Amino acid sequence: MERSAADKRRMTFSALGDTAVVVALGSGIDEAVLPRVRALAHLLGANRPAGIMDVVPAYATVTVFYEPGRLAANGPRPYEQVCRFIIDRARHLDSEAKKKTATAGRVMEIPVSYGGEYGPDLSEVARHCGLPVTEVMTLHAKADYLVHAIGFAPGFPYLGGLPAKLSTPRRPTPRGSVPAGSVGIGGAQTGVYPLSTPGGWQIIGRTPLALFRPGLAEPALLRVGDKVKFRAIAPEEFARWK
Amino acid sequence: MEISVIRGGMLTTVQDLGRVGHRSAGVPLGGPMDPFALRMANLLVGNAADAAVLECTLLGPELLFSADTLIALGGAEFEGLAAWQPKVVSAGSRLKLGAARKGCRGYLAVAGGIDVPVVLGSRCTYVRAGLGGFQGRALRDGDVLPGVDVARRLQNHWQIDPRILPGYAEAGTVRVVRGAQLDEFGGALFAAEFKILPQSDRMGIRLGGAKLTRIGGATELVSSAVAPGTVQVPPDGQPIVLMADAQTLGGYPQAAQVISVDLPLMAQLQPGGRVKFTEVTLEQAQKLAYDREHVLALLHEGLAQKFQ
Numbered sequence: 001m002e003r004s005a006a007d008k009r010r011m012t013f014s015a016l017g018d019t020a021v022v023v024a025l026g027s028g029i030d031e032a033v034l035p036r037v038r039a040l041a042h043l044l045g046a047n048r049p050a051g052i053m054d055v056v057p058a059y060a061t062v063t064v065f066y067e068p069g070r071l072a073a074n075g076p077r078p079y080e081q082v083c084r085f086i087i088d089r090a091r092h093l094d095s096e097a098k099k100k101t102a103t104a105g106r107v108m109e110i111p112v113s114y115g116g117e118y119g120p121d122l123s124e125v126a127r128h129c130g131l132p133v134t135e136v137m138t139l140h141a142k143a144d145y146l147v148h149a150i151g152f153a154p155g156f157p158y159l160g161g162l163p164a165k166l167s168t169p170r171r172p173t174p175r176g177s178v179p180a181g182s183v184g185i186g187g188a189q190t191g192v193y194p195l196s197t198p199g200g201w202q203i204i205g206r207t208p209l210a211l212f213r214p215g216l217a218e219p220a221l222l223r224v225g226d227k228v229k230f231r232a233i234a235p236e237e238f239a240r241w242k
Numbered sequence: 243m244e245i246s247v248i249r250g251g252m253l254t255t256v257q258d259l260g261r262v263g264h265r266s267a268g269v270p271l272g273g274p275m276d277p278f279a280l281r282m283a284n285l286l287v288g289n290a291a292d293a294a295v296l297e298c299t300l301l302g303p304e305l306l307f308s309a310d311t312l313i314a315l316g317g318a319e320f321e322g323l324a325a326w327q328p329k330v331v332s333a334g335s336r337l338k339l340g341a342a343r344k345g346c347r348g349y350l351a352v353a354g355g356i357d358v359p360v361v362l363g364s365r366c367t368y369v370r371a372g373l374g375g376f377q378g379r380a381l382r383d384g385d386v387l388p389g390v391d392v393a394r395r396l397q398n399h400w401q402i403d404p405r406i407l408p409g410y411a412e413a414g415t416v417r418v419v420r421g422a423q424l425d426e427f428g429g430a431l432f433a434a435e436f437k438i439l440p441q442s443d444r445m446g447i448r449l450g451g452a453k454l455t456r457i458g459g460a461t462e463l464v465s466s467a468v469a470p471g472t473v474q475v476p477p478d479g480q481p482i483v484l485m486a487d488a489q490t491l492g493g494y495p496q497a498a499q500v501i502s503v504d505l506p507l508m509a510q511l512q513p514g515g516r517v518k519f520t521e522v523t524l525e526q527a528q529k530l531a532y533d534r535e536h537v538l539a540l541l542h543e544g545l546a547q548k549f550q
Contacts, residue, residue: 020467022467041266149491150267151490154267156268
C-alpha cells in the first residue's frame with residue numbers, strides 16, 4: 001500500500017528509560033526508510049551538544065542517548081529538551097535524506113574464501129537448500145546487500161538482501177567460538193563476525209578484512225546504508241592478504 | 243608504582259565510566275555494573291570520578307603494592323577491607339579480599355587510577371571482544387598492573403555520612419519506567435518476585451521464578467537500540483535485565499527500563515537473590531537522578547579539602 005507523503009515524514013518519539021529517546025521513522029525492515037534513518041543519525045550526531053551522549057541508528061529507528069544532569073538545568077524537562085533538539089536538527093531531514101538517497105551510501109567489497117576450513121557449514125547449507133556447493137557460492141557472491149544496522153557485536157553488520165534460496169536455519173547448537181571474519185547465514189540474513197565470538201549462524205566462508213579496528217577513530221568498517229558485495233577469493237589469496 | 247596480582251579472584255576487571263559514543267559501531271557502553279560505587283570509590287581516594295578502578299566480583303583478588311598509596315573499596319562488602327573509607331597502604335604490603343558478604347560487586351580504587359591504555363576513549367574492559375582494560379581480559383594470577391605514582395595523603399580522620407550509602411540485601415525492589423511493550427505482558431512484571439539466576443553476567447542479569455507471557459501472541463519486532471537497564475523478554479518468557487556490557491541492539495520485546503539510580507541495586511544482587519519491580523514515572527526517575535548527582539557533587543566538593 002502506498003503511504004501518504006505525510007506518513008513518510010512522520011517521526012514518533014518514545015522514551016527508552018530515563019536516558020534515551022527513540023525516534024521511529026517507519027516500521028519493519030524497509031529499504032525506503034533507510035535514507036531517512038541515515039540522514040537523521042547524521043544530523044543528530046554531528047557536533048553533539050553537551051548532554052547528548054550517543055546516536056544509534058538501526059533499521060527504522062534512531063535512538064538518542066542523553067545525560068539528564070548535563071542538559072540545561074533551568075530549561076524544560078530533560079525528555080522534552082532532547083525531543084526539541086531532535087525536531088530542530090530534523091528541519092533539514094528531507095533534503096538530507098534526498099542527498100543520502102542520491103549518494104546511496106558507499107559500495108564496500110568484501111573478499112571471501114568460501115568453503116573448506118574457512119566455511120565448515122557450506123556443504124550443510126548446500127544440502128539444506130538443495131543446491132550444488134558452487135551454486136551457493138555464486139548466488140551469495142552475486143547478490144547486492146545493504147547494511148540495515150550495526151550491532152550484536154562491535155562492527156557486526158546486519159545485511160539485507162540474501163537470496164531467498166539461500167535461507168538456512170541457524171545451527172541447532174551454537175558454536176562456542178566462531179573465528180573473526182567468518183561469513184555466516186542465519187535464517188534469511190547474512191553477516192560477518194568481526195571478532196571471534198560464540199555464534200549460531202551457518203559459516204560458509206571467511207574474509208581476511210578486519211571489520212572492526214579498535215585503533216581507528218571510526219572502528220567499524222561498515223556503516224548503516226552501505227552496500228556490500230562479496231567477492232569469492234581462493235584460499236591462497238586469503239593467505240597472502242596484507 | 244605497580245600492583246602485582248597474587249590471586250586474580252573470581253572476575254576482576256579494570257573499569258572506568260565506560261566507552262561513550264561508539265554504540266553506532268556496535269561497541270557497548272561497558273564500564274561499571276554499579277556506577278555509583280565506582281564514582282564514590284574514586285572520590286574517597288581523591289581521584290577524578292572517571293579514573294580506572296578494579297571491579298571485583300563475589301570473590302576478590304589478592305594484591306601486592308610496590309609503593310605507598312591510598313586505596314578505597316566502594317560497593318559490596320568484602321572480607322579483608324572495610325568498604326566506603328580510604329585506607330593507607332605502604333610499599334610491599336598485601337591486600338587480600340575474600341568473599342563478598344553483602345552485595346555482589348566491589349570497586350577498588352587506587353590513588354591515581356589503574357594506568358592501562360585508553361582504547362576508544364576508555365580504559366574499561368570488554369572481555370567478550372578482548373577490548374581495553376588489562377590485555378582485554380579479567381585479571382589472572384601473576385599479572386602486574388601499571389599504577390601511577392602520586393604523593394597523596396589523608397588529612398585527619400573522617401567518615402562518609404552513612405545516610406548517603408546504599409544498603410544491599412538478598413532481596414530488593416527495583417524501580418522501572420515502562421518499556422515499549424509493557425502492556426503486552428499485562429501486570430505480570432509487577433506481580434511476581436523473580437530470582438537472580440547463576441547464568442547472569444556483565445551483559446545481562448537473567449531472571450527466573452516467574453515467566454512473562456505476551457498477550458495476543460508473538461509479533462516479530464525489528465531490532466532497535468537497547469541499553470543497560472532494559473528489561474527484555476525472550477520467547478521463553480524469562481526476563482533479562484541488560485547490564486553494562488549489553489549489546490547495542492535488541493529485537494526482543496521490552497517490558498521496562500530500570501531507572502538509572504536503581505541500576506546499582508540490580509548490580510549488587512547476588513545469584514540466588516530475589517527482586518521485585520515497581521513502576522515510577524519518567525519525571526520521578528529523572529528527579530531521583532538529579533538528586534543523586536547533587537549528592538555526589540557536594541561530596542566531591544567536601545572531600546577536596548581532605549587530601550594533601
